[in-house]
Amino acid sequence: xxxxxxxxxxxxxxxxxxxxxxxxxxxxxxxxxxxxxxxxxxxxxxxxxxxxxxxxxxxxxxxxxxxxxxxxxxxxxxxxxxxxxxxxxxxxxxxxxxxxxxxxxxxxxxxxxxxxxxxxxxxxxxxxxxxxxxxxxxxxxxxxxxxxxxxxxxxxxxxxxxxxxxxxxxxxxxxxxxxxxxxxxxxxxxxxxxxxxxxxxxxxxxxxxxxxxxxxxxxxxxxxxxxxxxxxxxxxxxxxxxxxxxxxxxxxxxxxxxxxxxxxxxxxxxxxxxxxxxxxxxxxxxxxxxxx
DNA sequence: AGCATTTGACCGCT
DNA sequence: AGCGGTCAAATGCT
Numbered sequence: 001x002x003x004x005x006x007x008x009x010x011x012x013x014x015x016x017x018x019x020x021x022x023x024x025x026x027x028x029x030x031x032x033x034x035x036x037x038x039x040x041x042x043x044x045x046x047x048x049x050x051x052x053x054x055x056x057x058x059x060x061x062x063x064x065x066x067x068x069x070x071x072x073x074x075x076x077x078x079x080x081x082x083x084x085x086x087x088x089x090x091x092x093x094x095x096x097x098x099x100x101x102x103x104x105x106x107x108x109x110x111x112x113x114x115x116x117x118x119x120x121x122x123x124x125x126x127x128x129x130x131x132x133x134x135x136x137x138x139x140x141x142x143x144x145x146x147x148x149x150x151x152x153x154x155x156x157x158x159x160x161x162x163x164x165x166x167x168x169x170x171x172x173x174x175x176x177x178x179x180x181x182x183x184x185x186x187x188x189x190x191x192x193x194x195x196x197x198x199x200x201x202x203x204x205x206x207x208x209x210x211x212x213x214x215x216x217x218x219x220x221x222x223x224x225x226x227x228x229x230x231x232x233x234x235x236x237x238x239x240x241x242x243x244x245x246x247x248x249x250x251x252x253x254x255x256x257x258x259x260x261x262x263x264x265x266x267x268x269x270x271x272x273x274x275x276x277x278x279x280x281x282x283x284x285x286x287x288x289x290x291x292x
Numbered sequence: 293a294g295c296a297t298t299t300g301a302c303c304g305c306t
Numbered sequence: 307a308g309c310g311g312t313c314a315a316a317t318g319c320t
C-alpha cells in the first residue's frame with residue numbers, strides 16, 4: 001500500500017525532476033526545440049509541491065474524507081424554525097453547497113491569491129483548535145449575487161499551513177486572472193472536467209479537485225510572473241500576452257502528456273521517476289503536467 | 293467619506 | 307446546551 005508519505009515523496013521527487021529539467025533548459029535554451037516549455041515545467045513544479053503540501057497537511061480524518069465534516073451538514077434536516085424569524089435572518093444557510101460543492105486547499109501563505117476577491121465577514125474561535133477561523137464571501141456577493149464563500153484556518157504552525165475551504169459556486173463570472181490567452185481559473189468545480197491533474201488513489205475524487213484547484217490557482221501566479229518578465233520589453237499586458245502566446249505556439253508542448261523522450265537530457269528527465277518508478281506511478285490514475 | 297475588517301450577538305443545527 | 311455560521315454595528319484604514 002502506498003502511504004500518503006510515499007505519495008508526497010513521489011510528488012516532490014517529480015517536482016525535483018522537473019526543476020532539473022527547467023535548469024537545463026535555462027542553461028541551454030535551444031537545446032531541444034521539441035522540449036516542453038519553461039512555463040509548463042514551472043507549472044509542473046508548482047503542481048508537485050502543491051500536491052505534496054496537500055498530502056502532508058491532511059490529517060488522517062481528512063484522508064478518509066476531506067469533506068466529511070461538511071457533507072454531514074446537508075439538506076436532510078430541514079425542520080421549520082420554532083422561533084419567529086428576524087427581519088434580517090442570521091439563519092445558517094442549509095443548502096446543497098455544504099454537501100458536495102466544497103473543497104479544500106492548503107497553502108503556506110495565508111494571503112494566498114486564488115484569483116478571486118473576497119470580503120471577510122466573520123471570525124470565530126473553533127473548539128479544540130488554537131487558531132481562529134476566518135470567514136470570507138465573494139466581494140461580488142451583492143453586486144452579482146455571488147454565493148461563493150470560503151473559510152480559512154491555520155492548521156499547522158511549523159511550517160505554517162493554512163487550509164482554505166471553499167463553498168458554493170462563483171456566479172459573478174469575474175475572475176481577476178482572466179484573459180484570453182491563459183486558462184482561466186474560473187470556478188474550479190465547474191471546470192473540473194477541463195482540469196489536468198495528478199490523482200492519488202482511486203477513491204479520492206474530492207482530493208483530486210483540491211489538487212487541481214491548487215494548480216489552476218497557481219497557474220495564475222505563474223502567469224502573472226511570466227507576464228512580469230515580458231512587461232519590461234513590451235510595455236503592456238496585451239503585448240505581453242501576444243509574446244507569450246507566440247512562445248507557447250513555438251513550443252510543441254501543446255500536448256497534455258509528459259514530454260516524450262528523445263534526446264539524452266529528456267531521457268534523463270523522463271527516466272528520473274516515470275520509468276524507474278513506474279510501478280509507483282501506476283498507482284496514480286494518471287499523471288499529467290502538461291498544458292491544456 | 294467610503295470601504296474593509298473586527299467583534300459581539302444572534303440563530304440554526306446537532 | 308454547545309458549537310459553528312452569519313449578521314451588522316463599531317472600528318480602523320486609506
